[in-house]
Amino acid sequence: MRTYHQSTRRDLNCLKSDMVIKGRSGLGKSTFVNTLFKATVARRKSGEEEPLPSTTEVKTVSSSLSEGGVRLNLTITDTPGFGDHINNENCWEPIVSYIEAQYGRYLQEEQKVDRLLHIPDTRIHCCVYFIPPTGHSLSSLDVEVLQRLDKIVNVVPVVAKADTLTLEERAAFKERIRADLSDHAIKVYPLQEYEDLDDAPENMKIRERLPFAVVGSTTWHEIHGKKLLGRRSNWGLVEVENKSHNDFAYMRDMLIRTHMQDLIGSTAERHYENFRRARLSTKTTSKVNIVNGQDTDHMEDLNESKI
């Protein structure tokens, strides 16, 4: 109980969650984020035709949300221009370097002599990857990008605009995507090798549903006296929160209600540590202690120099 209280007051007051939303333009990323957090988190330039950026940009928007005494500082990073060009070689570079820059910033602060007590955490906790609903399989660009991203950040693949596919088409598409992911050894979140035994059955269920087929909407409609979020068309209403219509509710539950803490924790513990290890090892490759044949302990080396 006490931890609950204390964590509400202190740790979560500065709880930050960073998400990167990636995908080609027009896939409904901003709408999706707004639906997820039920607030206009991502600003959409509706109506105006924005000139397509000539490079893949990385844009971040920070907002502070509060619910039930819990305050969440949410940062959404969007990647307009990704995959929109004719030649998309290296379009993932700005994104990868952005993610690594955040890790680098944290590492630098952590290593300072006079460091802050609460290091501002701008590391990306989750990357939502939007797959266009072609109905075929993962494109080569998707494969390339996912292969590079899954090693540095938690990746959650999502099929955007799922209302263009019927349920059978959806199931087949998901099958093919899952096959593609395993063929190319792309590890998406939740990671199988790091999970605890308690979470295993839950995570299995989530993995069976990957990638989530979502529909986003911020317009409310009234049906039988109930207010629902959905997309209305001539032949019917696609409800966002209806589990039989799309996987939005499952995704939202996983992302926010059950796995948010794990996303933040695993970024700090695994991806950040991997980055740190790689970064510190490259700087000291020429100075491996030959006597022990292992990485030299920093302190040992420093103590040696005092002899």
Add this chain to the structure above:
Amino acid sequence: MAAVAVERPPIDEKIRTLKLSGHVGFDSLPDQLVAKSTQNGFTFNILCIGETGMGKSTLMDTLFNTSFESNPAPHTLPAVKLKSHTYELQESNVRLKLTIVDTVGYGDQINKGDSFTAIVDYIDKQFDDYLQEELKIKRSLSAYHDSRIHACLYFICPTGHGLKSIDLVCMKKLDSKVNVIPVIAKADTISKSELTKFKQRIIQEIKANGIQIYQFPTDDDTMAKVNTEMNNQIPFAVVGSTDFVRVGNKMLRARQYPWGTVQVENESHCDFTKLREMLIRTNMEDMREVTHQRHYELYRKKILETMGFSDVGQDNQPVSFQQTFEQKRVEHREELQRKEDEMRQTFVLRVKEKETELKEVEKELYTKYDTLKREHAEEKKRYEDLKKRLDEEKAEFQKRKHQVATQQLTSHTLTLGKTKKK
């Protein structure tokens, strides 16, 4: 070809506060955190400092309601030593790894000047171990068993007068390294009125000497009132007991005297319940935080600065840890190289010296050998001459002998002839 220019993301400096139009669900985050922490288990390390026989082990037993196996220490130890034991306790589904560190032999020596060095060294070593783990390239901070001391209970002798000088000196040394909580031990030896005066004296002396004991946090609204009240009651006068006595129809922890029974859990008898409340039930987490954020950071800063690291380089440019480390490494290598060269030179010199020495000895030996050989040859010749002469004499003698023999024979025959003529 799409240019690969990395644009620095324009971060929205003003974080906007948004209103939610529905239930999102991240208010379950504290629950997620709690579940995660409970799964990992908690660690808590207590250091008990006090003279032998103060009742430290008994108090620990009483606080945690178990009996930790510990033998009472003798009074004859030559120096202060620290003994630490780790126990795994479990209550409902919360696991606690408790480490209790005891000072053995504190205050028993004639010269108590060095009493606190062992304690300070121990605390520093725990910080050092953590710092080493943190600086490693391949580290696992979440799996690391945190052995830094979170709370230090300092047991004050119930003399009734005030703090002893060793108490003041020791607390002063420790107040910047660990959360010091002074307690009055064996409080059943002091009466109520004496106790209030004693407490006042202690607080006065602590303030006069500038010792910063641990204050319970008062910034949290829910606990602020209780904590401020408790802060005024420090030091807690405690009584510990491992014996249960039947009082009324319950078995309570108590100490039974002929004139009455001191109940440990009775608020009017002693402050034990307050100590337990503050130490375990309310502020355990805060103590861990303060240890990590204040004491450990202070230690880390000091150590890194003594090693020559700083955040600002020579030209007042911000220097990263890596750069300084690289510099030091290069310097160190050069130093080692220099030493190696020096040693090699001295080695070469020594070798030359030894060589010349050996050569001379060799020469000497040769000359000796030559003379000896010559002498032997001369002696041999002499003896051979002698032998030759002897041989010649022998031959001469033989010849003469033969001559005489033949002469005798002829003379003999002559004489024979002579006698016949008559």
